[in-house]
Amino acid sequence: MNDVTAPDATAPDANASMGATTDTTPDGLLPEGWELVVGLEVHVELQTTSKMWCGCSTDFGGDPNTNVCEVCTGQPGALPVVNAQAVKDAMLLGLALNGGIAPRCRFHRKNYFYPDLAKNYQISQYDVPLVHDGYLDVDVTLDDGTVETRRVGIERLHMEEDTGKSMHVGDTGRLHGADRSLIDYNRCGIPLLEVVSHPDIRDPETAQGYLRELQSVVIATGVSDARMEEGSMRCDANVSVRRYGEELGTRTEVKNLNSVRSLGRAVRYEAQRQVALLQDGGSIRMETRHWDESKGLTETLRVKESVTDYRYFPDPDLVEILSPVALVEAVRERLPELPAVTRARLVAAGVPRDQTAAIVTGGSLAWFDEAVAAGGSPTSVANWLAGDVVGQLAAANLSLADSGLTGAHLAELVALIDDGTLSTKMARQVLDGVIASGGTKAPAVVADEQGLKQVSDEGELREIVAGVVAANEATVVDIRGGNAKAIGALVGQVMKATKGQADPRKTNQLLQELIHG
Amino acid sequence: MAATQRPDLTQASAADLAGSMAAGEVSAREVVDAHLERIAVVDGVDAQGPVWSAKTAGRLDADEPHAFLAVTAEAARDHADDIDRRRAAGEHLGPLAGVPLALKDVLTMRGAPTTCGSRMLEGWIPPYDATVTRKLREADLVVLGKTNMDEFAMGSSTENSAFGDTRNPWDLDRVPGGSSGGSAAAVAGMLAPLAIGTDTGGSIRQPAALTGLVGAKPTYGTVSRYGLVAFASSLDQAGPFARTVGDAVALQTAIQAHDPRDSTSVPDVVPDLGLHLQDGVAGLKIGVVRELQGEGFEPGVEAVFQASLERLTALGAEIVEVSLPTAPVGLAAYYLIAPSEASSNLARFDGVRYGLRVDAPTAEEMNAATRAAGFGAEVKRRIMIGTHALSSGYYDAYYLQASKIRTLIANDFRAAFDQVDVLVSPTSPTVAFNLGAKADDPLAMYLNDVATVPASLAGIPALSLPAGLAEAPGAPGSALPVGLQIMAPLLRDDLMYRVAWAFEQATGFDPRPSGPRAIHLDGEVSP
Structure with missing residues (x-):
């Protein structure tokens, strides 16, 4: 129940010292039993x-x-x-x-x-x-x-x-x-x-x-x-502990849980506090406790000495709500695909399980579906939605809905990477540009305007690589002598010469060819 | 200052005034001015500025009825001028256009103070109009001001107002009934031809009976409660005060309508109240409620009631005795349900948002100090009764039990209306009593409502109209009004008025107060 009785800041705190425990439950949270x-x-x-x-x-x-x-x-x-x-x-x-x-x-x-x-x-x-x-x-x-x-x-x-x-x-x-x-x-x-x-x-x-x-x-x-x-x-959590097989213990209500992470931490803390208190011969008070995120502990907010009497009675200003079957069925028609079903569908499409949550809970499912329908690879689209899109929107303080970004944009972006036109780094820049335009410019347009295009034409790249190899004889000898790591310096020079637009995979491959023959 | 009053205007019925205005014989402004003049002279207001306020309690005069708490003089004159202009321009106006009226101070009106007779709301100017107020304006009725009442409508004598007692125009040493005593005194004292009251357990009908007026509680849900400051939400209902049945019909017609802002507003169409008004009672079966007579009813009241039954028989109605077996415990149920709802409804008066605030170091202490200072004794008593009745461990025995009784009473009425068309009883067991006579005895005061409460619990329409005069106990030679209560089935307000109209025609009651301590009615008056 939404209990907002005035906090009692004067109540004594009941945090118990937490003794070392050796025998614990399988997950290590509570002592055995x-x-x-x-x-x-x-x-x-x-x-x-x-x-x-x-x-x-x-x-x-x-x-x-x-x-x-x-x-x-x-x-x-x-x-x-x-x-x-x-x-x-x-x-x-x-x-x-x-x-x-x-x-x-x-x-x-x-x-x-x-x-x-x-x-x-x-x-x-x-x-x-x-x-x-x-x-x-x-x-x-x-x-x-x-x-x-x-x-x-x-x-x-x-x-x-x-x-x-x-x-x-x-x-x-x-x-x-x-x-x-x-x-x-x-x-x-x-x-x-x-x-x-x-x-x-x-x-x-x-x-x-x-x-x-x-x-x-x-x-x-x-x-x-x-x-x-x-x-x-x-979210408020009602937490109690008991020995296996016993009746339910006295519960405390933990408030101020502002994230899923807080919930986990608070429940862990509160469970251990209660067990420690009981093991010390103490007892649990029926009370409301406040989770302090920075201190990482719960503190007494107010003690429920008796159940608060809210004197519930039917509100005479309102009439009964009738939910005839026809209405319920009409509402049922509006039921969307539920997250469990969506996740299974994403996994079947090749999306890693740990990325499904970001799409389902992150509210980007509609974009995912649109991008995939537009031909985007589900794995790549999911990867972008779960990673860079979220990050860049957060940096721009925008929601996906307000960004102007469409599923079609994502499909296009992914396609530009897959065909080698853009490197991942370039694609990030393009995504930035699309978001900056409020979605009015498609990725290809942004790439074009900013001159973003990988040098992956073999002839052109081979010429540049050959030039770098010729100009760095000492390094080449070093590599041939067994210092494979030194090739990084040459890759860097190729990148510099192409203003970062060389396809790194291809560059590496060409350097290996020219150095090791 | 000597002032000339216009008894021809202030003693006229609303229907006659409306007719004269429509015929161009008198302007709305003249009608309003005549009433403002009379209020200024006889009612104990400081007649200054755009809104006249009531004198403070200590300055009140025993010869003043003290019907009004605030008189919205400037707004009333402006409204009247506007009506005259529109009439001159040939605009279509409603049947009561230009008729002035008084509004119980429990209904909000934008720009005018609303106090509910309580210190708690002293100085509060509501930011919105009640639906009733809006309907009145739409019908071009001119609001003269806000009338005195028992604090938050809790009382049966208007002695529970924080702003002084209202007096009965028939005998200024007696109470006008309550809680709508100010509205009743305004109409009975010829300060307004019409008034709006509210009735929770009899707060229109009992004062109507004690001041010789027609007062009706419409079927619950036919008049919107939006903007009616709640006492007991499941019982509160606004309704008309008038000096004739026809005027009451016209006023109820103007205010009743479905209101989407009130969830308890009935969607049903109420039968046209005027259509069969004059059809008479010949052939109707009228039930006399066995349980609402006898012990506790003054002999004078009983005598007038018996004479009323004879009059109805003479008009061709068949009188049958019927039983409402649960009615005797209705009063007990009412005095649990109404305070229970009130304890919750009045919780909002806490000093935080509006009205009185008594400062204190903490919010909780401020709430307590404000409520201790702002509420009068009767309001506190009912809040405590209601809080107790809703408390865990007592809910089943009190609130729930009372709710069951309420259902039984509604069933009793349904069964009775299978046998008869309408039911009658005396409205009040007594005639108007002296100021102070019951002020210290809450239970004696609650007994005033014994006959009116059953209809309230059942939600059915009920009215009181004058049936004659009777001698008050201990006052030989006195002659005070006695009311006849007529109760009809749900949504059959039309039938209730039809019986009332026939009875009124046969009774010929003169609504002008008379007696040694009656309010003076006409002529030159010197302050």
Whole structure:
């Protein structure tokens, strides 16, 4: 549950010293006989045009309090109306996660006071969520390199609304002890989905795999860009440990997990902390803990001495959501190819498995498919998409969609490399040029304009190589005498003479011919 | 300053005013000015500037009804001038064009203060119009101002306003009922021919009964709640106050419509309220609710009610006794459901975004200090009751149980309407009581709603109209209005008004307050 009760900065910390452990679980995480249990709660912000209850824009990054109205700032008398698109998007993700859709469900009010929650209650779902009983299959690569598929159950997926953002001015940077606080309600009322997994996860790798796979599915359905760094996808981990065969242990909720990597580190840390504490005769407190990425540890945020009473009750301002079969089936029609299927397809096409994730999660699948359809070799296209394209767009601070780069450009670029027209280095320069033109210039045009073309004409190159060999007799003797490495200097000279446009493979081959006869 | 009032205009019905304006006998500006004049003279406002504000509580006079909290004088005059211009230009105007009215201070109006009778919202100017306000403007009704009310509509006497009590125009030492007491006093005191109130458990019908007016709670969902500051969302409904059934019909017609901004707004088309209005009651079966009479009802009220039944029989209706077995626990269910919703609805008043803020070192302390200072005793009581009723461990016993009772009551009504066309009861168990008489006894105050709450829980339409006068206990010779409540099936507001119209014709009630402590009605007045 999205619990944002004011942080209690004064609570004592309960980090236990971590004694050396000798006997450990097979993966070395926990001592022999101990088991980790993890369940994840993931919030996904939907990228609908308008907010959950009003017509305000959901655009990210606007000036504070510009995308607001009487509804999302909780003005007296204003009423919510359900965003039908958000319901359909939630349904789509639910179906993609193999969930069942409730034929009828409703919204409840979750009552708690917090300044960035405009109404001091959050409209959420309680007894009947829109989606129930889904699952996600997660591929985990084992130490021996084999891939194992593990199924993580999804208890529910429910709709709710996001809160505003508080900025605390003062020494602490937190509400507690702040001189004053400013609130931006732009985010308040943005549709939010909460995806709650069963506590089916037994190791940090599966937790990370689940989060990564969920992110891929969200991106594939297009309901959100699922960017953890921008907060459009957020993850909390419920972590507990137990001895094998025992009842579930007391769990802690770990927050502030801003990346897949943080999740893995935090779960590892928290599991070891709990086991160490229990082995020392201590006990685990039901509490919310904050993951500190720089210190690499979790700290007490607040202790849940009793379960917070949110006084849920059905929101009388809203009516039931009915999901007749016809609607569910219409939404099901929109289901895209799911990531697992896509990955299998890419692998079958020759793309290395470790590059598939970059394409599927990186949001470049459409470009891949277009490039391959335009005749590009799948392996080369994937290699470019997973590597240089990502790097150069990041350097230019552009998204693939905004870059103007098309699949056809990629196909052409790859073809220019394959036929020897461009070296890999030149192709990078060409890619740069295409991106700089906003996609208006095709790779061939850029190469032409910049005079980028490998000297691979054998006659021309042979002449230049012969000249270099003739001018460097001493080096040639040296090479013939057994110093094979010295050939590098000659390659360099050929490159210099051709202004870097010589095909290095061919140059090398010609030098060998001329030196060794 | 001596001022000349225009009783010919201020005592006229909305229909007559509209007719005179349409015929060119009087301008909208003259009609508005006449009402502003009367408000300035009798209501206890500081009649200065573009928006006149109510006098502070300490300066209020026992001879002033104190119906208004703010009078939007300049905007009203401008609107009237605009209507006159458009009428002169031959534009088509609505049937009530130019008729002034008063708006309960729980509905937002852009540019005018909305306080809900609470310190919490003192000085708040809403940034948007309620749908009701917009519909009124579209119908060219001229809003005179915002009327006093029990704080956040919680109360049955208008003594819970943070800005002083409203007094009953029939006897200025008595309450006008509540929570829409300001709207009732405005219409009964001839300060406006019409007013909008809101009814959650009887807050239109009970004050209408106590001030000799027609007041109706339409079917839940037929009038938009957008811009109605919520007390109990599943019960709140805006509706008309008028001095005649015909005027109430016209005003309800102007404000009812489906509103896409209110999810609980019914999509159904409501039958034309005027079409069969004058068809009479001959042949109709009218049910008398066994459980809504007897113990707790004043003898004077019972006598007027019995006379009303005889009048209906004489008009050709068949009177049948019916039972609403669950009705007696309706009040208990209501006083759990309404506070539960209120405890959540009123959480937004926290000092962060609008209204009162009492500064304190932390956000939590600021919230607490603001709410402690901003809410009155009754509001705090209901927030605490509601918070408790929704709490883990108590939810099933209180909120859930009350919700089940609500369903049973709706079923009771359905069964009753299988036997009869409409149901009747006294609206209020008492006539208007003295100011302060029940102010310290919340349970006695809650009993005012015993007859009105069942219809609220069922969402059905119900109105109160004057049935006669009765002597108040302990006040020999007094004669105070008694209301008859008429309840009809869901979306059958038309049937409810049809019975009311026939009853009104046969009763001949004079809505002009009379009695030794009644508000003065006409002629020269010196301040």
